[in-house]
Amino acid sequence: MITFALDTATPTPSLALVGDDGVIAELWLGRVPGGGRRVLEAAHHLLGACGVVPGDLSQIVVGVGPGGFTGIRIGIATALGLGQALGIPVHGASSLEALALGASVACREGELIAPVIDARRREVFAGAYAPDAEGGLRQVIAPAAWDPAAFSLALGKAGPAVLAGDGALLVPAGLAARMAPDGTVQRVSAAQLVARVAQVGPLPVLPSYLRLPDAEEKRLERLAAEAPA
Amino acid sequence: MTDLVLAIETSCDETAAAVVDGRRILSSIVASQAELHSVYGGVVPEVAARHHLTTVNAVVDEALREAGVSLNDIARIAVTRRPGLIGALLVGVATAKALAYATGKDLVMVDHLHGHIAAVWLEPLALDAPFVALTASGGHTRIDLVEDYAAPQLLGQTLDDAAGEAIDKGARLLGIPYPGGPGLEQLAREGDSSAFDFPVGLRGRGPGLDFSYAGVKTALLYVVRDLGEEGTAARRADLAASYQEAIVRPLADRLLRAAEIHGMPAISIGGGVAANGRLRQLVEEGASARGLRVAIPDRSLCTDNAAMIGAAAAFTPAIPWPHYVGEDAIATAPPGGIAA
Ligand SMILES: [Zn+2]
Numbered sequence: 001m002i003t004f005a006l007d008t009a010t011p012t013p014s015l016a017l018v019g020d021d022g023v024i025a026e027l028w029l030g031r032v033p034g035g036g037r038r039v040l041e042a043a044h045h046l047l048g049a050c051g052v053v054p055g056d057l058s059q060i061v062v063g064v065g066p067g068g069f070t071g072i073r074i075g076i077a078t079a080l081g082l083g084q085a086l087g088i089p090v091h092g093a094s095s096l097e098a099l100a101l102g103a104s105v106a107c108r109e110g111e112l113i114a115p116v117i118d119a120r121r122r123e124v125f126a127g128a129y130a131p132d133a134e135g136g137l138r139q140v141i142a143p144a145a146w147d148p149a150a151f152s153l154a155l156g157k158a159g160p161a162v163l164a165g166d167g168a169l170l171v172p173a174g175l176a177a178r179m180a181p182d183g184t185v186q187r188v189s190a191a192q193l194v195a196r197v198a199q200v201g202p203l204p205v206l207p208s209y210l211r212l213p214d215a216e217e218k219r220l221e222r223l224a225a226e227a228p229a
Numbered sequence: 230m231t232d233l234v235l236a237i238e239t240s241c242d243e244t245a246a247a248v249v250d251g252r253r254i255l256s257s258i259v260a261s262q263a264e265l266h267s268v269y270g271g272v273v274p275e276v277a278a279r280h281h282l283t284t285v286n287a288v289v290d291e292a293l294r295e296a297g298v299s300l301n302d303i304a305r306i307a308v309t310r311r312p313g314l315i316g317a318l319l320v321g322v323a324t325a326k327a328l329a330y331a332t333g334k335d336l337v338m339v340d341h342l343h344g345h346i347a348a349v350w351l352e353p354l355a356l357d358a359p360f361v362a363l364t365a366s367g368g369h370t371r372i373d374l375v376e377d378y379a380a381p382q383l384l385g386q387t388l389d390d391a392a393g394e395a396i397d398k399g400a401r402l403l404g405i406p407y408p409g410g411p412g413l414e415q416l417a418r419e420g421d422s423s424a425f426d427f428p429v430g431l432r433g434r435g436p437g438l439d440f441s442y443a444g445v446k447t448a449l450l451y452v453v454r455d456l457g458e459e460g461t462a463a464r465r466a467d468l469a470a471s472y473q474e475a476i477v478r479p480l481a482d483r484l485l486r487a488a489e490i491h492g493m494p495a496i497s498i499g500g501g502v503a504a505n506g507r508l509r510q511l512v513e514e515g516a517s518a519r520g521l522r523v524a525i526p527d528r529s530l531c532t533d534n535a536a537m538i539g540a541a542a543a544f545t546p547a548i549p550w551p552h553y554v555g556e557d558a559i560a561t562a563p564p565g566g567i568a569a
Contacts (some may be wrong), residue, residue: 039323045553069279073320077320077323077324084290214273
């Protein structure tokens with residue numbers, strides 16, 4: 001049984017092949033031009049390097065975000081297209097939780113892990129989780145699009161925490177939060193998506209945008225302004 | 230022998246898939262988002278892309294089911310690569326690449342405009358080259374010389390707004406909800422097309438085959454302002470008829486002139502504006518007066534659809550498996566307008 005996993009929610013896409021005995025291979029793209037748009041090309045090379053053909057795959061796990069809207073869509077469209085053609089199941093997993101799972105090794109006893117993805121426009125997609133003894137995560141702050149200062153404040157109330165991810169530096173240092181130490185994996189890992197599905201089961205394969213389209217936000221603001229007080 | 234092509238189109242606000250067998254359409258499914266965008270008064274790219282993603286796989290399934298074939302029966306997969314809304318295009322391209330890659334099939338990356346022109350190649354019209362083609366929609370207004378379906382040559386195009394854009398903007402000024410085309414046409418039927426004299430694009434500016442639509446919508450804006458709210462309400466039908474005439478008449482005139490200049494025996498129309506009844510009438514009458522063959526596709530083949538992408542795929546080189554894995558969607562049209 002071979003699982004193909006992919007995540008294109010961040011500027012550093014990740015792909016993995018996971019077998020019954022664990023990770024067969026994992027591939028990360030750096031901040032290459034095109035980013036997630038190259039995910040199928042990367043998948044072709046990953047499969048080729050492992051001597052795997054598409055027909056060998058038994059399921060697909062895809063990161064549903066949060067992150068870049070276009071990236072999330074390319075990942076999901078690719079996963080669903082492969083699944084549709086191969087007749088195999090496609091499962092969703094949270095990109096933010098995969099980031100948390102990989103970085104939680106940096107947590108000391110009692111510390112939360114706070115995964116933070118740069119959401120642009122001076123916002124971050126972030127949440128907080130308490131690692132447990134079995135290597136699992138319990139959600140403490142639900143993933144959302146945050147103003148970095150507001151997130152720092154909320155995190156301060158939740159307890160001591162380790163910040164990790166490409167948005168971590170955007171969050172003002174609170175009293176209780178520290179940066180993940182050097183050497184901690186601070187990127188979304190496709191292999192961790194598979195691990196997360198094993199822990200909590202799959203999510204529906206629906207994008208987790210955590211933000212409305214601008215036009216919809218403006219429309220709702222207009223409706224609210226027009227509504228009788 | 231069959232040469233089944235599964236085609237996918239997501240360049241704007243229609244999620245479409247089709248199965249064509251040579252010139253025969255076996256299925257053509259279009260999931261329109263028009264209603265979704267009407268609350269915004271126009272297509273919102275992010276909303277379109279989100280909707281394509283949740284719709285495209287089901288539309289593909291439906292196209293295969295209605296054609297009575299399975300993905301295994303398909304020889305090649307075709308997809309719109311350009312031009313269009315990049316976020317929307319990427320959903321179709323990623324889907325088509327994945328479908329083709331997983332099944333070891335070749336991929337044909339089609340130019341959307343090439344699709345509009347090739348729609349008349351399909352049965353029952355089955356128009357053979359050479360001919361002159363008019364393509365008019367919300368994004369494009371152009372005339373091509375089609376001596377060979379594989380390589381249409383641009384003869385003329387709009388220098389500013391597209392015809393469909395002018396229709397939508399005018400419809401909005403007259404209080405017709407988006408998309409304004411059908412509403413404007415309906416209103417125009419009750420009006421007098423000679424009641425107002427709107428500037429016809431590039432009238433009296435030589436024998437060129439280009440278009441201009443920036444002036445006509447500004448002219449409508451001034452007339453509506455001068456008439457005031459009540460005056461406009463009273464003359465809405467006349468305004469609609471006159472405005473529509475100022476947009477569609479140059480389309481028909483230049484198409485007919487292009488056929489004459491280049492000695493072509495046939496003409497065709499395509500694109501969303503080609504669904505307009507008044508344009509269809511003018512083209513039909515003009516062609517019969519000049520003894521030209523005319524190909525006017527069913528309205529469902531004028532507006533965006535995937536069958537036309539399957540048609541253009543017959544004239545676009547396929548990229549063999551797996552050499553397309555790094556291919557990408559492109560928002561813009563290439564120089565000259567159509568990538569073959
Ligand atoms: Zn079109």
